[in-house]
Amino acid sequence: MNLLIEVAAFAVAIGVLVVVHEYGHYSVARLCGVKVLRFSIGFGRPLASWVGRRSGTEWTISALPLGGYVKMLDERDPGPGIAPDELRYAFNRQHVAKRIAIVLAGPLANFVLAVALFSIVFATGVSEPVARLATPTAGSIAARAGFDGGETVVAIGDERGADIEAVRSWSDLRWKLLDAAFNHRRVVLKARDGRGTYDFQVDLRHVPDSDLDDDFLTKLGFDQGGTLSVAAVEPGSAAQRAGLQPGDTLRSAGGAPIDGAQAFIAYVKARAGRPVLLGVERGESGQPITLTVVPDAREDVQTGATSGRIGAALATHVESVNVRYGLGESVARSARRTWDIALYSLRMFGRMLTGEASLKNLSGPVTIADYAGKSAQLGWAPFLSFLSLVSISLGVLNLLPIPVLDGGHLLYYLVEAATGKAVSERWQLVLQRAGLVCIVVLSAIALFNDLARLIHF
Known part of the structure; x- marks a missing residue:
């Protein structure tokens, strides 16, 4: 069932983001007088298609759903030539300012979508944990x-x-x-x-x-403060041997109160092979029980250090508050949040290029599908927030000055606007190949990170 939810949520997310992005290009192209030949959701063999009566645009749903494109009338495309009376509708015949606007429209549509979705979440209200802190780990x-x-x-x-x-x-x-x-x-x-x-x-x-x-x-060192309970117990683990059960509420460890997962985990890690006295409440009546657990010693493969582990999954139950804003404040906050995330993403890309940040921050379709499924199971508000984040990331990614992306085309047109001369087709071909290599490398790194997260290596 979880896999079906992940697939369905991923399909909805990608479908919405692709349609919005490409419709941005499409709508501005039409406003600028460019003829749009095809609007495709997905790549490859068309599964369904129809032609708009007024626009003459072919609308297509294709077999490979990871993306989409808008094909405009352009003299540079191979095939039969363009009739003289239609040349004024060709993309390449438009003023450079119009071409810049058409290229920018896709990423901007993603940012507008993010603002709209965040505004819905902020205006309708969402239940969130209060900002209550647990005991921080020493030295943090x-x-x-x-x-x-x-x-x-x-x-x-x-x-x-x-x-x-x-x-x-x-x-x-x-x-x-x-x-x-x-x-x-x-x-x-x-x-x-x-x-x-x-x-x-x-x-x-x-x-x-x-x-x-x-x-x-x-x-x-900032951990959510609240009531810590046992969500699951691994068979044969120290927790099972001690008698811990799912649903047990952890109240104390070694006589000290427990108010968060971080401090408790640090406490257990420091006591490998040493008895730990746990104060536990069990059942609806909250019956107090005292258990003794001896954490198993586990060696860290990278550092060689030994730490304790009891083999119990933990859940923190925290007080919640309904966070809701007025319409005007919701839009303002959404615009600020979108700007902050876009700027953060752009800076992170830059720091990954300079080696200041790890390439492990890149994520691919597997991670996106995983988070899409998890957010959808939490409710519509988390899913809309997730959709906003991915929409912003898609907008930022497309603005990177990499040929084959919108940002690469934008770079060509900005050079043309500054110099009065278009970038030669020869240079465009060379840069296109280099850009394709960049995209393949980034995609490979993202997929590797996805698999590393999936199998935990």
């Missing part, structure tokens, strides 16, 4: 900032405590800290607990770009 950035655990972050400001922005949820905190870490800044987090509200200065100036992945908050 969160611990050095002075957090003890149990605080709820309510605002963030610059290092002087000015330019204050409210933090309304865990997701909100994540985005704001990601922006600060990516720009290597110090920030002040305002957080409250049962005693009052306090300022915590968080130094993110030296966070390596390689840490800015899905788990970057955990690496900084």
Whole structure:
């Protein structure tokens, strides 16, 4: 069932993104007076096609669904020549400004889609975990900032405590800290607990770009605070031998309260082969039970270090808040979020090229399908948010100055606009081949990363 959901969600995501992207090219081409011969969703053999009465455009659904294209009337295409009375509708006969607008329209359509989808999510409201922190691991950035655990972050400001922005949820905190870490800044987090509200200065100036992945908050020491429970127990594991059961609530370890997964995992890792006393609540009545678990010793293949492992999957149950904004604020926030993500993606591409960030950040269709399925199972709001992220990534990718992508064509036309001369066909052919090699290499790296994540090597 999960595989079917992943395939269906992936198909919907790719279908929507391709249609929106190509329709951007199509609509602006029509506005600029260019004749569009074909609008294809997918590549290869057509499965279904029809011709628009007014436009004369052939609309096609093709066999290979990973993409699409808009074919315009162009003198440079092989085949029979163009009738003299139709030359004015050819793409290559248009002013360079019109050609630039047509090329830009596809990526811009992806950004507009992202703003629209984010606006829907923000305006209708979504239930998100509150920004409550668990006890940070010793020595982490969160611990050095002075957090003890149990605080709820309510605002963030610059290092002087000015330019204050409210933090309304865990997701909100994540985005704001990601922006600060990516720009290597110090920030002040305002957080409250049962005693009052306090300022915590968080130094993110030296966070390596390689840490800015899905788990970057955990690496900084920021873990969601809440009630920790056992989601599953591996057969034959230390957890099973100790008597832990799915559904058990973990209350204490070694006499200290448990308020998050990160600190508990670190505690277990440091006690390989040593008994750990667990305080557990079981069943609907919350019956208190004390169990002794002896973590199995496990050697890290890369470092050779030995750490403890009990073989239990954990789940954190956190308090939620309904985050909702007015229509105007939703659109403004969506535009800002889209801009931030696009800028972050562009900078990450640049840092991967210079070696400052790992190529492991590239993802391909397998990872996209996996996240599409997972977000769809969580509900419509997470799926729309996921769709927005992929739409932004597609827009940014297409703007890269790589021949065969929109950004490559845009580069040609910008050179033409600046010099008054078109890039020669010979140079275009050479660059086209180089661009194709770049795309093949990037695709191979992304697919390798997908498989590495899938089989965990």
